[in-house]
Every structure is written in C-alpha cells, then in structure tokens.
Amino acid sequence: MNNSPIAVTSPADILAYVPHTLGFAPRESFVLMTMHGKQLGVTLRIDAHQEGNPEAIAASVIGYLANDQDADGSLFILYTNQPTTDGVKPFTTHAQALDTALHAAGMNIRDSWLVTDEHWMTYFCDDEDCCTTHPLAEIADSALNARLIFDGSNAQRDTVTDPVFTGGHAETVLNRIAETVTGWAEIDPTDWTTPVMTENRALWQDTTGTTPTEETAVQLVAALHAPNVRDRIMADTINTSNDPHETTLTLIGRFVGRPDWSRVDAVQQLATDLLPFTPNEARAPLFTLLGWINWYKGKGSIAHLYLTKAQEADPGSRLAALLLKFTGTGVIAECTKSQKTAYQH
Secondary structure, three states: OOOOOOOOHHHHHHHHHHHHHHOOOOOOOEEEEEOOOOOOEEEEEEEOOOOOHHHHHHHHHHHHHHHOOOOEEEEEEEOOOOOOOOOOOOOOHHHHHHHHHHHHOOOOOOOOOOOOOOOEEEEOOOOOOOHHEEHHHHHHHHHHHHHHHOOOOOOOOOOOOOOOOOOOOOHHHHHHHHHHOOOOOOOOOOOOOOHHHHHHEEEEEEEHOOOOHHHHHHHHHHOOOOOHHHHHHHHHOOOOOOOHHHHHHHHOOOOOOOOHHHHHHHHEEEEEHHHHHHHHHHOOHHHHHHHHHHHHOOOOOHHHHHHHHHHHOOOOOOOHHHHHHHHOOOOOOHHOOOOOOOOOO
C-alpha cells in the first residue's frame, strides 16, 4: 500500500473523501468535518430532517466535535435532493444554526457544499458565481478518489443486507418461532437468573462467531421476539452488566466506555447470517438489532435504513420507532463522541 501523504487540492477531493471515511455514500445527511489548520480531523454524519430542531441538532453536533480539542475550523456538507426554492437552499435554518454554534465554539465553517444526486455546489454563497453547479463526475474523477481506490479503500463497504429467505417452508418456520415464544413462562425483566434468560443469553454468546444451523437459528430469532430477552441480548452486545438500569442506559446509547468492537462485529455478522433462515414477517427484531448496532457505530444512514425495514416488517415495533426517532433527530450514542471509544471504520 502507498503510505505517502494524501494531498487534498480541491472541493471535489474533499467530497470524494467523505464516502471513503464513512464507508457509504450519505443521503439526506449533514456531514461535518473538523480541521486542524489545513488537515482534516474527525467526520460526523447525522440525518437531515426538516422536523429536527435546528438549535438542538447544532448542540448535538458541537457536543461531538468538541471532543476534537485541536480543531480550529470545520467543513459543512449537506447531502439532499430537496429543491432550492427562490434562491433559498434547503435546510437553511439548520445550516445557519450550525454556522452560529461552530463559530461560538471556535470552529468556524471554512467551506460548505450542497450535494444532490445530480450535481454539487457551494452551500454558503452570496453571488451567482460561487453558486455554480458542478457535475458529480468531478468527484468521481478527482485525484484523491483515484488515490483512495488505488490504496484499496472501498467507499461502499457498508450496505443494508436483506437476503432471500432460504430456510424451508416459511409458514412452518413462523409457527416454530411463535410456539417457542409462547412456550416460555412470563419473564421477569429484572431477573437475569430465569432459565429463559440464561439459556438464550448463553445460546447467543456461544453461537456468536460461528455459522448457525437452521435449528439454532429458530431459537436465536425466537429470543428476539420476546421483548425482555431481546433487550438483554441487545445490551449484552455492548455491555454485559446485569444491572437493569445499566441495561436501559445501554439500549438508549448512554453506555460510557469503549465497547468490545470485535464482539459487536461478530454479533452483527450473526444477525446477518440469521436473515436467510428467517421469513420476512419475522425479520423486524433482526433489522432492529442491525440498525441499533450501526447506530452505535455512528453509521446513522445504515441504521435508519435497517430500522425503516423493521417498521415495514412490523409497524407495531415500539423499539424500532424509538430508535428511528433517535437517528432522525441527530441523537448519537455516547461512545461515538470520543475517538478513544468510537468504532474505527
């Protein structure tokens, strides 16, 4: 691999760099990057929604970027296909709130861009010359994009997985899952010693890192259909403490510390491997788990897509709805606020 310094010489270079550092091409997103002099620092992506409170989103952004104590500037990029109307670009109020907050924090926005599926242009500009649109081909053809690809970077390495069901007769599998859950006695959510809890936690623990059989897959998926067991298994991915309060905090992203990211990756892989064994009607808990893991990793766009799939599979899923609200309003998991604890792409 070529380890010589990477030169950034144009806006197209920076815009090419973003999907490489995120692992996916952002859509309907705010992307902020800190600057250390002329060097790029950390990158933050959050969903762009008009209903999100601009000041609250700006405060959340500052709470994250402030961890980069050497930052003395920033870059702002809006990815959206919402139209510019009468010369007013989309999300103007949000952009202005971010501009004000970053200025107050000593991280003035040095440059800004608006990127659609058709072109890119400067976001903050006062005259027609700087608001000229540029073709996306300039980004794809940029010197930095070519260099990153040559060095082995994959700008599309993170995707949403939704494979075809291959686990036999769907109705039979659905009945087996339902019968398994029905056969369990009422579970006390504060008692981790019940057989239902201990056996299912152990099964998820023992199967993580292996390839599940069809029989095991039914049991693993059934566990996610029992809300109390599901919550415990999800929390175990990040924090195995048996304290119910810590479990709740972990589920809403308030875990303080560095997760065992190798284990998180392994649980994500197991959940992905379970999808082919699971009929579409029973996939909501798996999609929710995959969305939640990606949210913890700071990959809000992927999380949002998985959680949307969860709600489509089960419109009544309360956890998927709660997590969709988090991803939609810019709430980020605590561990993503520090480079020491955040997931490294």
